[in-house]
Amino acid sequence: MEIKVCGPGCRKCHETERVVQEMVEEAGVQATVEKVSDFNEIAQLGVFSTPAVVIDGQIKCVGKVPTRKEVLAWIK
Amino acid sequence: MDWKKEWKPLLWIVSIFIACYYLPIGNSRFDNAVMEALHLVKWYAQEHVLLCLIPAFFIAGAIAVFVSQASVLKYLGAKANKILAYGVASVSGSVLAVCSCTILPLFSGIYKMGAGLGPATAFLYSGPAINVLAIILTARILGPELGFARAVGAIVFSVIIGLLMHFFFRKEEMEKAAAQAAMPEPEVMRPLWQNVIYFGAMVGILIFANWGKPGEPTGIWNTIYTNKWLITSLFSAALGIILMLWYKLPKWQVIVAGLPAVVLAFIFSGYPNLAFAAGVLGLSVLISPREDETGEWFRESWGFAKQILPLLLFGVLIAGILLGRPGGEGLIPSEWVSRAVGGNSILSNFAASFAGAFMYFATLTEVPILQGLIGNGMGKGPALSLLLAGPALSLPNMLVIRSVMGTKKTVVFVSLVVIMATLSGLIFGSIF
Numbered sequence: 001m002e003i004k005v006c007g008p009g010c011r012k013c014h015e016t017e018r019v020v021q022e023m024v025e026e027a028g029v030q031a032t033v034e035k036v037s038d039f040n041e042i043a044q045l046g047v048f049s050t051p052a053v054v055i056d057g058q059i060k061c062v063g064k065v066p067t068r069k070e071v072l073a074w075i076k
Numbered sequence: 077m078d079w080k081k082e083w084k085p086l087l088w089i090v091s092i093f094i095a096c097y098y099l100p101i102g103n104s105r106f107d108n109a110v111m112e113a114l115h116l117v118k119w120y121a122q123e124h125v126l127l128c129l130i131p132a133f134f135i136a137g138a139i140a141v142f143v144s145q146a147s148v149l150k151y152l153g154a155k156a157n158k159i160l161a162y163g164v165a166s167v168s169g170s171v172l173a174v175c176s177c178t179i180l181p182l183f184s185g186i187y188k189m190g191a192g193l194g195p196a197t198a199f200l201y202s203g204p205a206i207n208v209l210a211i212i213l214t215a216r217i218l219g220p221e222l223g224f225a226r227a228v229g230a231i232v233f234s235v236i237i238g239l240l241m242h243f244f245f246r247k248e249e250m251e252k253a254a255a256q257a258a259m260p261e262p263e264v265m266r267p268l269w270q271n272v273i274y275f276g277a278m279v280g281i282l283i284f285a286n287w288g289k290p291g292e293p294t295g296i297w298n299t300i301y302t303n304k305w306l307i308t309s310l311f312s313a314a315l316g317i318i319l320m321l322w323y324k325l326p327k328w329q330v331i332v333a334g335l336p337a338v339v340l341a342f343i344f345s346g347y348p349n350l351a352f353a354a355g356v357l358g359l360s361v362l363i364s365p366r367e368d369e370t371g372e373w374f375r376e377s378w379g380f381a382k383q384i385l386p387l388l389l390f391g392v393l394i395a396g397i398l399l400g401r402p403g404g405e406g407l408i409p410s411e412w413v414s415r416a417v418g419g420n421s422i423l424s425n426f427a428a429s430f431a432g433a434f435m436y437f438a439t440l441t442e443v444p445i446l447q448g449l450i451g452n453g454m455g456k457g458p459a460l461s462l463l464l465a466g467p468a469l470s471l472p473n474m475l476v477i478r479s480v481m482g483t484k485k486t487v488v489f490v491s492l493v494v495i496m497a498t499l500s501g502l503i504f505g506s507i508f
Binding site for chain 2: 006007008010011012039040042043044046047048049050062063064067
């Protein structure tokens with residue numbers, strides 16, 4: 001599984017990345033978590049507003065920090 | 077030793093040491109500037125934090141949680157009506173851009189995947205100026221007319237800038253393939269009118285708690301002033317009832333949370349700040365541990381407070397040291413300020429908007445800095461120029477914009493911003 005966390009590097013984006021990292025560890029799934037902070041790349045992914053989480057090319061959430069439960073549901 | 081890694085801390089230590097070594101204590105201008113800064117910080121802490129900033133954080137947090145971003149974003153997508161897109165782009169900053177770091181991704185998204193260059197630049201220009209925190213703080217500290225002019229100026233000129241950008245680069249715009257970005261699905265949680273009343277109650281608290289003493293002790297404004305705490309309590313009670321009925325907070329918890337505020341209001345009726353603080357605390361204790369949307373509301377509000385308060389504290393201190401309180405003088409002599417940006421000439425408006433375009437203002441710090449400049453003789457027109465050009469642009473964000481849309485468009489955009497900000501300053505300065 002390939003997880004991309006999009007965000008230029010503000011507080012919310014860091015929090016999103018942290019939540020995703022923690023949940024990946026907790027669920028024990030095989031996944032790479034990549035932080036995307038380049039604006040062009042973010043736009044290429046089809047993401048409008050950050051922070052956003054993209055899993056295997058599918059946009060899971062846009063414009064807010066996901067809760068731990070939500071992340072867990074996506075990666076399981 | 078690894079000098080490649082260690083040179084930074086060393087540089088910091090050496091420069092701070094040199095600064096302390098030559099610290100001009102005893103120099104009357106410097107001592108005075110330090111006192112001015114402390115007075116200014118004290119004034120902010122007494123007058124603006126509890127009654128103005130804290131409610132404003134709660135409102136900003138509520139906007140982030142309860143206003144559906146998706147319903148706004150759909151008007152900025154690739155298939156959106158182009159005329160509508162300009163209108164929406166120019167005002168949507170008030171609900172989309174509550175955090176300054178969301179502006180650039182949204183800008184590149186609207187430009188590349190959405191409605192195109194025109195609406196994207198309109199959004200980029202107006203966004204930082206019309207987010208709720210900026211408007212509230214500008215109106216509170218720099219006066220309602222400047223707050224109003226800032227919002228209106230940003231909206232009107234953003235549409236003009238957007239249209240001009242689209243006109244200048246219309247050929248390239250036509251060639252661009254319209255790729256569709258993923259739009260988040262709008263989630264409808266509750267009817268719009270309930271949200272409107274909920275926000276109305278919070279804005280009511282903010283406005284009436286800060287109602288200023290009118291010049292003459294008669295008339296309707298004075299009646300409101302003498303009853304301002306009564307009106308504020310009514311709005312607070314309304315907010316409590318709304319939270320019970322529509323936001324599914326347990327009734328007994330809301331009553332318990334509100335009780336200390338009510339008791340304090342009756343016992344210490346001469347100190348309304350006590351009851352107000354108790355109310356804020358009660359609300360925080362009530363909603364912060366929750367897992368649902370009201371818990372989210374608190375987390376967002378707290379996020380804003382954590383992000384903005386330190387910046388504002390340093391902004392106020394630095395503005396105080398350099399410029400002093402209104403009427404006072406800091407390190408920078410007043411005559412320099414009034415010579416550069418006093419009055420309402422084309423040159424002073426241009427100087428203000430040019431400086432604003434390149435200077436970096438951390439979120440909201442433009443307000444204390446401007447307050448200092450006005451106190452030292454800056455004209456109202458140039459003040460507006462700086463407010464319009466300042467937060468929209470800075471050298472670091474120009475570099476990002478350039479990476480998104482190229483050098484040529486960036487240069488045109490920056491020039492347009494400087495020209496438009498100068499013009500709005502001229503117009504505003506000649507009216508007030």
